[in-house]
Amino acid sequence: MARRIDVTGAGGVRLAAWEFGPPRAAADRTAVPRAFVPAQAQPYDAHETCEVAETLEGSVARGAAEVGRVRQAGAPEGGREDARPGVLLLHGLMGRASHWAATARWLADRYRVVALDLRGHGHSEKPPPAAYTREAYTEDVEAAVEQLGLGPAVVIGHAMGALTAWQLAARRPDLVRALVVCDMRASALGAASQREWESWFKAWPLPFATLEAARTWFAEQDPWVDRPSPARGAFYAEVLHECPDGWRPVFDPEHMLVSRETWAYDAHWDELALVRCPALVVRGLDGELGRAEAQEMVRVLPRGQYAEILDAGHFLHYERPEAWRAVVEPFLDGVLAS
Numbered sequence: 553m554a555r556r557i558d559v560t561g562a563g564g565v566r567l568a569a570w571e572f573g574p575p576r577a578a579a580d581r582t583a584v585p586r587a588f589v590p591a592q593a594q595p596y597d598a599h600e601t602c603e604v605a606e607t608l609e610g611s612v613a614r615g616a617a618e619v620g621r622v623r624q625a626g627a628p629e630g631g632r633e634d635a636r637p638g639v640l641l642l643h644g645l646m647g648r649a650s651h652w653a654a655t656a657r658w659l660a661d662r663y664r665v666v667a668l669d670l671r672g673h674g675h676s677e678k679p680p681p682a683a684y685t686r687e688a689y690t691e692d693v694e695a696a697v698e699q700l701g702l703g704p705a706v707v708i709g710h711a712m713g714a715l716t717a718w719q720l721a722a723r724r725p726d727l728v729r730a731l732v733v734c735d736m737r738a739s740a741l742g743a744a745s746q747r748e749w750e751s752w753f754k755a756w757p758l759p760f761a762t763l764e765a766a767r768t769w770f771a772e773q774d775p776w777v778d779r780p781s782p783a784r785g786a787f788y789a790e791v792l793h794e795c796p797d798g799w800r801p802v803f804d805p806e807h808m809l810v811s812r813e814t815w816a817y818d819a820h821w822d823e824l825a826l827v828r829c830p831a832l833v834v835r836g837l838d839g840e841l842g843r844a845e846a847q848e849m850v851r852v853l854p855r856g857q858y859a860e861i862l863d864a865g866h867f868l869h870y871e872r873p874e875a876w877r878a879v880v881e882p883f884l885d886g887v888l889a890s
Contacts, residue, residue: 554649554656554667559699561671561692563683568675569696570649572656572665634664637729637888638702641667642693644711644736646801646808648674648791654873655708658881663706668696670713672807674791684811690719697727704729706884710869711736711840715815722826730887731831732880735839735866738824738849741816749812752776753805759798766792766799783871821852830855830890832883836864836871857883 554570561567639659641652649667659665669676671692672684693716697703706729709717714736721728755775760766771777771785792799831853835841837860850856859879864872 554653556675557666557700559668559696561676561695562688563679565671565679565683565688565692566677567671567692567696568649568669569700570667570669571700572653572660572667574660636662636664638697638700638705639663639665640693640697640700640702640705640707641665642707642709642713642717643667643670643673644709644713645812646673646788646791646803647710647713648802650674650790651710651787651870655869655876655880658877663884664702666696666700666702668693670716672803672811674802678804678807681807681810684807684814686716686719686814689716689811690723693717693720694724694727697724703727706730706732706887708732708734708880709736710734711866712811712815715820718827718831719820719823721829721831722823725828728827728829730829730884731827732883733831733833733849734869735835735841737841737845738820738852739845740819743817746809746813746816750809753809756805759795759800760792761798763789763792763794763799781865781871784865784867787867787870824849825852825854827853828855830857830883830887832857832859832880834859834861834868834876834879836860836866836868837862838865839868840866859883 554572557569557571559567559569641649641656643649643651647670649669652667656665656667670689672678689712693707697705697707697720704727707717707720709715709732711734714733717728717731718733721731752775757769760769767782767785767789769785770788771782772780774784777784791802793802833841833846833849833853833856835843835846843860846860847858850858861868861872861875861879864875869876
């Protein structure tokens, strides 16, 4: 299960954090109506999907009791301090906290696990375009670690979330115990790449008539798809919600383009070199981060390590959750041992 805790980010922006508890015994689980279940079924087993979906989508309806716990965010129920090491999970551009559910389930046995909806994403506040700066994203995560009492935390980030994680580690080494970078480049991507993204958003056939139609389009019909990928379809369907005219993204595409523009034109090698904690760079064999660049990132990182996952693309933690665990878990074991 996951409970929502609101934290306050840069400029007073409200951010939704989701703390995942250890898996409960099957006999203790309560079935959830299927109406609560969004699109995330592929990488998760059906029962756990119901639990995560109900908690992430239904917590607001349960009232202020959940949100009101923000003042005690550093401790679990009853005020007893949680001595387990903290882990913060950061999704990528257009993602949401629930994309980490499969990872959070196995981490929660040994760690205090929190996944954050970044500004403009998921259940977090959607401020105006000017608020989506690199500094704001990093300050949001800094505020979350401090307000939740997670530090020094292991910070695991995918894509843009990984960039935010290493920028935080460079800026506030006292808050980051270790870093996992999932398929994010350190090199500048350039103006042509940004124009491709603008065109791609325009190609989305919004609104989608049904959630299944959306899942099919992202899995098979999207012009960026080389071969059918059900996991990709599920990943994107999970960031849609039902509107009066059909299914649309929970985010504003303009906000996503502005967010991307703040880092796509610049290289981030200097910040990477400032990361002093243990760091694991993980790429999917068919992802966006090439092997040569990934290995150079490991060389630049003072305490860098490298791993790759076969038969995985950009969404490797979502597509191949068992293989992802097989490379991340030993790294975390080593961090704890040291």
